[in-house]
Amino acid sequence: MSLGLPLAAASRPAAPQRSSCRDLTADDATAGWDLRGKLALVTGCNSGIGFETMRVLAKRGAHVLGAARTLQKAQTACSRVVGETTPLTVELTDFASMESAAGKVAALGRPLDMLICNAGVMSPPQRTLSHGVELQFAVNHLGHFFLVDRLLGQVTAAPDGRIVVLSSELHRRAPAQGIKFDDLAWEADDYDGFVAYAHSKLANVLFTRELSRRLAATNASANAVHPGVIKTNLVRHMPESVQAGDWDDRNVAQGATTSCYVAGDPSLRGVSGYYFTDCNAVEPSELALDDMAAKRLWSVSEELVAAASA
């Protein structure tokens, strides 16, 4: 699989510094925006941050393609939103489902202005494999890698196409070696769902970094986001005592703010390759700045996709 994009570097604007949006809701941060005429796709639109992101972008006038694992979930979510939405089925472990969704997006015959890779799974209690790799790596990284590849032509056709990848501050808790290239199935080490989640979130930042490099000669950009710590269904696999705890630092309305800001704020045109939290670019972990690892992740992901599609 090749993106077929030139790798030449082009000058990119630096990410502007602004006041923290930590307490702002996505509604507040997008007040006054006019997204009419823009097309957006949000994965994981039926729950948590993804639903709120879809709701707010649609409220501001964008046509939002709401992607969920089943059509029924996508339809239900879209029906709860005011504005223009279209339900789509995207199961991130199922390449055929993503191929079919990409075909439907292509059939719209218009550029894709915002692609928000939001869906995610956290800490399933048992080690589970999908396409021979650990499930969180498969869903959180590999599925989005495939989906982005299939939709990239439409993103780069947009005047200011933006790809936003939901990572997490927990990417800093990935294994010390970084991406476990020699054991993506987690067979050699004791499986720890939490560390495997952190590993997949490190992959999200590295993917964004290499994607941004590959997009350098285009108008499109790619950035990673930490949305904050929010009580959502993401913690469904955690013990009840953890689920009931007081660990969140904001609500869902605030949790969608950085995603919406990075996807649509006019000040970020051309800004690419950053890791944002509270609407500001911050330094990710040292492992997440490793360009060799980012390139290797890209080629390994291509190989995994090719093997799964063979």
Ligand SMILES: NC(=O)c1ccc[n+]([C@@H]2O[C@H](COP(=O)([O-])OP(=O)(O)OC[C@H]3O[C@@H](n4cnc5c(N)ncnc54)[C@H](OP(=O)(O)O)[C@@H]3O)[C@@H](O)[C@H]2O)c1
């Ligand atoms: N909440 C936080 O504190 C927090 C912090 C940092 C980063 N994040 C990131 O933010 C993103 C959104 O999380 P959230 O908190 O909103 O969680 P959530 O409410 O659990 O939403 C996750 C979404 O991902 C979907 N999903 C899970 N597995 C999938 C698969 N195999 N294929 C397609 N979709 C799948 C879920 O669908 P179903 O409902 O059908 O399972 C759901 O729509 C995730 O990437 C997460 O890692 C969240």
